Each structure stands twice: as C-alpha cells, then as structure tokens.
Amino acid sequence: MRKLVKKVSGVQIPIKPLEINVFYWKVKEGHEGDFAIGGDFPTFSSHGGLHVFGTPSLEYPGLVKVVVEAGDTCDPDKREWGPGAKVEELKEWIKKSFNGFVEWREPVMKQACMYSMTPDHDYVVDFLGGHFGKDVVVGGGFSGHGFKMAPVIGRVLAELAVDGVPSGQIDIKPFGIGRFNNSPK
Incomplete structure (x- = not known):
C-alpha cells in the first residue's frame, strides 16, 4: 500500500x-x-x-x-x-x-x-485526496489485527467507494491519512 x-x-x-x-x-x-x-x-x-x-x-x-x-x-x-x-x-x-x-x-x-504496521498500530481507511479527491478509497496498514475487522472494514470501504460516506454511526476520521501529518505516532 x-x-x-x-x-x-x-x-x-x-x-x-x-x-x-x-x-x-x-x-x-x-x-x-x-x-x-x-x-x-x-x-x-x-x-x-x-x-x-x-x-x-x-x-x-x-x-x-x-x-x-x-x-x-x-x-x-x-x-x-x-x-x-x-x-x-x-x-x-x-x-x-x-x-x-x-x-x-x-x-x-x-x-x-x-x-x-502503522506507527499507531491502527488502520488507514480514507479517501486518497489531493488530485484524486474522493475518487480513490484506500484501506490498509491493518497492523496484524485487521483480519478481525474484515467484514466491517470491507463494508465501510465499499460504502465509501459507492456512496462517499459510511452508513450508520461509523466515524473514519481516526483512520484518516492526515493523522500522520503532524505526529507520525
């Protein structure tokens, strides 16, 4: 990734x-x-x-x-x-x-x-941004424990790709690419 x-x-x-x-x-x-x-x-x-x-x-x-x-x-x-x-x-x-x-x-x-492995041991689930805006969705960096969340992560990634937002009360901000900008850990 x-x-x-x-x-x-x-x-x-x-x-x-x-x-x-x-x-x-x-x-x-x-x-x-x-x-x-x-x-x-x-x-x-x-x-x-x-x-x-x-x-x-x-x-x-x-x-x-x-x-x-x-x-x-x-x-x-x-x-x-x-x-x-x-x-x-x-x-x-x-x-x-x-x-x-x-x-x-x-x-x-x-x-x-x-x-x-990400520095904070959490996933990356986000839009690529930049030139691509919300046209490209990325998911990875599952740090050894992502397999346990595969069904919900798959659903969230699919909803992001199709609808532009995850359904329900799922907040993907903690998993955004931007979290590494100021503090890599």
Missing part, C-alpha cells in the same frame, strides 16, 4: 512491513483439553516487557498458538525470512507462564506472516 499510494499520488503513508512469525507449541499430554477452544483457556495478550498474544488450541489440536508481536522490517517484494523475533525470550515467557503444561523448548511449527 505504501509503495502504491506513493507512486500514484505522491502521498507518503508511514506503513512499514514487518516479518512476524507465528509459533505453535505442544500442549503436554493429558492437558490438551485445558487449552482447547471452548474450554477455560482464553485468547490472550500480555503487555509486559514482551508483547505476546495467543489463542487456545484451535487450528491444530494439541497445539497452542503463541506469538511475539514484534518483527524485523522487510521488503514485501523480496522477503528473506529470519528465525523470528525474540524467540529465546518467547521460550522463557512460555516456560514461566504455562507452569509446565506446554513444551517450551522448541515450537512444533512456525508460520511466517507479514504485518503492514
């Missing part, structure tokens, strides 16, 4: 692509139900020294997803995936946090992802 918008309009949106690694860790035998979806184990986010988030065992039975929300800047056109940000710190976090119920020494699986 950053490259496309810059090329088409000259507008610089401060989105940086980050490589993020999603890790799946084995729940120790006999405790699989404790970490399964529908049980008491929550989706979580820990904002201590290390920002970690995770979900119960869902995609892969017997495995819990735990991720460090940090990564290295990458070129989305030429990704050379590294070992993952803060893997050793994540292992220690799992060892301490899961009281021995999750095998912490090595993840069972790693999936490479890419986030389009």
Whole structure:
C-alpha cells in the first residue's frame, strides 16, 4: 500500500512491513483439553516487557498458538525470512507462564506472516485526496489485527467507494491519512 499510494499520488503513508512469525507449541499430554477452544483457556495478550498474544488450541489440536508481536522490517517484494523475533525470550515467557503444561523448548511449527504496521498500530481507511479527491478509497496498514475487522472494514470501504460516506454511526476520521501529518505516532 505504501509503495502504491506513493507512486500514484505522491502521498507518503508511514506503513512499514514487518516479518512476524507465528509459533505453535505442544500442549503436554493429558492437558490438551485445558487449552482447547471452548474450554477455560482464553485468547490472550500480555503487555509486559514482551508483547505476546495467543489463542487456545484451535487450528491444530494439541497445539497452542503463541506469538511475539514484534518483527524485523522487510521488503514485501523480496522477503528473506529470519528465525523470528525474540524467540529465546518467547521460550522463557512460555516456560514461566504455562507452569509446565506446554513444551517450551522448541515450537512444533512456525508460520511466517507479514504485518503492514502503522506507527499507531491502527488502520488507514480514507479517501486518497489531493488530485484524486474522493475518487480513490484506500484501506490498509491493518497492523496484524485487521483480519478481525474484515467484514466491517470491507463494508465501510465499499460504502465509501459507492456512496462517499459510511452508513450508520461509523466515524473514519481516526483512520484518516492526515493523522500522520503532524505526529507520525
């Protein structure tokens, strides 16, 4: 999005692509139900020294997803995936946090992802403006959590493109391109 918008309009949106690694860790035998979806184990986010988030065992039975929300800047056109940000710190976090119920020494699986991260970790949903006025709508920079809002963001983008305004009480000003003009954070 950053490259496309810059090329088409000259507008610089401060989105940086980050490589993020999603890790799946084995729940120790006999405790699989404790970490399964529908049980008491929550989706979580820990904002201590290390920002970690995770979900119960869902995609892969017997495995819990735990991720460090940090990564290295990458070129989305030429990704050379590294070992993952803060893997050793994540292992220690799992060892301490899961009281021995999750095998912490090595993840069972790693999936490479890419986030389009804005400085404030929020979306860009706006008209391109400038020469294009309200003829071009942009949406991006979803900072790793946009997928959760995909239905409403899709609806808002479609309404902006067709009607020029979102329906209902949706205020898109906080997601505007202009918010980066005075304070990039």
